[in-house]
Amino acid sequence: MAARTYEARVTRGWKLYDPRLAWLLVAPAALLLLCFLILPILVMGIYTFFTFVTAGVEDATLTWANWHEFLTDSYYHGFLLKTLRVGMVTAAICGVIGYFPAYFIWATGFRHKWLLLLLLIVPFWISFTIRTFSWIHILGEQGLINVWLMNLGLIDAPLRMLYTEGAVIMGLIHFLLPYMILNIYVSLEGIDRTLISAARSMGCTNAQAFREVTLPLSLPGLAAGLMLCFVLAAGSYVTPQLLGSGRDALFGNLIYDTIMGQLNWPMGATLSIVLFVVLGSVAAIYTRYMGMSQIVKGLSG
Numbered sequence: 001m002a003a004r005t006y007e008a009r010v011t012r013g014w015k016l017y018d019p020r021l022a023w024l025l026v027a028p029a030a031l032l033l034l035c036f037l038i039l040p041i042l043v044m045g046i047y048t049f050f051t052f053v054t055a056g057v058e059d060a061t062l063t064w065a066n067w068h069e070f071l072t073d074s075y076y077h078g079f080l081l082k083t084l085r086v087g088m089v090t091a092a093i094c095g096v097i098g099y100f101p102a103y104f105i106w107a108t109g110f111r112h113k114w115l116l117l118l119l120l121i122v123p124f125w126i127s128f129t130i131r132t133f134s135w136i137h138i139l140g141e142q143g144l145i146n147v148w149l150m151n152l153g154l155i156d157a158p159l160r161m162l163y164t165e166g167a168v169i170m171g172l173i174h175f176l177l178p179y180m181i182l183n184i185y186v187s188l189e190g191i192d193r194t195l196i197s198a199a200r201s202m203g204c205t206n207a208q209a210f211r212e213v214t215l216p217l218s219l220p221g222l223a224a225g226l227m228l229c230f231v232l233a234a235g236s237y238v239t240p241q242l243l244g245s246g247r248d249a250l251f252g253n254l255i256y257d258t259i260m261g262q263l264n265w266p267m268g269a270t271l272s273i274v275l276f277v278v279l280g281s282v283a284a285i286y287t288r289y290m291g292m293s294q295i296v297k298g299l300s301g
Contacts (some may be wrong), residue, residue, distance in 0.1 A: 003143060007172075008118055037157070039224075041273075044269045044271075044272055044273060045273055046268060047265065047269040048066050048067065048265040048269045048270040049062040049063060049064070049066070049146070049264070050062070050063075050066075050269075051063045051065065051266070052065075052066070052264050052266045052267060054286075055262060055263040055264070056263040056265075058265055058266050066266050066267050066269075066270040067270060069088055069267065069270075070270055070271065070274060072268075075201065076136045076254070076271070076274075079249070079250070079251050079254045080251055080275075080278065081121050082250065082277075083234050083250040083251040083252075084234060084278070084282075085294075086165065086168065086169060086233060086234070086250060087170070087229075087231070087234030088230060089169060089229045090169055090172045090173055090176065090229060090230070090233040091176075091225075091226045091227075091229040091230040091233060092226075093169070093173055094176050094177050094179075094180040094225065094226075095180060095222055095225060095226050095228045096231075097173070097177060097180075098177055098180035098181045098184060098225065099184055099222065101120075101181050101217075102180075102181045102182075102184035102185040102188060102221075103184075103188065103214075105117065105120070105185055106185055106188040106189060109230075117185075120178055120181055120182065121178065121182075123178060124178065124292055128175060128238065129238060129242075131174065131175070132171050132174075132175070132238060132239055132242050132243065133242065135170065135171050135174070135242075135243055136162060136242070136243070137139070138164045139149075139161040139167050139170070139243075140269075141158035141160075141162070142158070142161070143161075145159075145161065146158040146159055146161075153257065159277075161246040162243065162257070163243065163244060163248070164244070164245070165244065165247075165248045167243040167244065167248075168239055168240045168243050168244040168248050168250075170297075171242070171243045172233045172236060172239050175236075175239065176228075176229040176232055176233060179225060179228055179229060179232070180225040180226075180229055180275040181225075182225075183212075183222070183224045183225035183228065184218060184221045184222055184225055185221070186221055187217075187218045187219075187220050187221020187222070188214070188218050188221065190217075191213075191214060191217045191218065195213050196209050196213050196214060199212060199213050204298040223286075227230055227272040227283060227286055227287070231279055231282075231283065232280070234275075234279055235252055235275065235279065236252060237250070237252035237255075238248060238254060240252070240253050241253055241256075251271070251274075252275070254271060255268055255271045255272055258271060
């Protein structure tokens with residue numbers, strides 16, 4: 001009798017399910033994605049086949065010339081490889097530096113832990129451009145570091161720290177480090193602390209418990225942070241523009257110069273699609289081997 005009652009309830013539940021309602025609920029988000037993500041990418045993809053005539057003028061005659069230029073010119077390849085290298089270096093440094101404050105915030109016994117998290121997100125309240133400009137007053141020839149070293153008599157002439165690749169990476173780390181810390185912290189918060197207590201009760205030292213329990217369980221957050229920092233660093237434009245020289249420009253700066261400087265929209269669209277495909281491929285390969293479910297778990301805690 002109970003089984004028949006349960007079966008009847010389940011049957012009524014299935015009858016109440018309406019696929020049209022599901023599509024109706026999904027429709028607003030799908031429409032936004034279509035209008036503001038998919039269609040612009042498709043339009044840009046079509047634009048890559050337009051013929052460049054002169055500055056600001058292009059012809060609708062379809063051609064492979066833009067793609068041929070990118071594939072055969074090592075000038076573009078050098079910018080792309082440097083962009084990937086800077087992105088990987090920035091993400092790796094953020095991962096190494098960011099784990100320690102994330103672990104401290106998670107492990108501290110401070111009652112008002114929310115204050116530490118508030119201090120972590122305070123930089124987001126200040127304009128990213130202003131934060132980047134601040135490095136000019138720190139790394140410049142008359143900046144804080146050079147003035148301090150010269151007053152101490154450690155150097156006779158200012159060191160060249162600004163407008164270098166190191167300055168660009170420093171600025172990117174300053175921008176991306178909070179993202180890394182938050183990702184790792186959320187992953188650490190999802191760890192059942194009784195597992196650590198159990199490891200200690202079985203004879204593990206604090207270092208062994210960290211190595212065998214805490215670190216492996218926090219890897220999803222670290223993986224998500226690495227991917228996020230890499231993508232944001234590789235697609236950055238403002239930081240290399242302000243803190244780097246022409247030799248330190250990244251692929252985003254090359255796209256900007258092609259579109260706004262040369263007014264070559266077809267080639268600029270080609271370079272944009274290249275960066276989109278490369279970063280998308282890296283993300284796909286990364287999540288394929290790291291496991292998308294694990295990265296999502298790290299983000300959600």
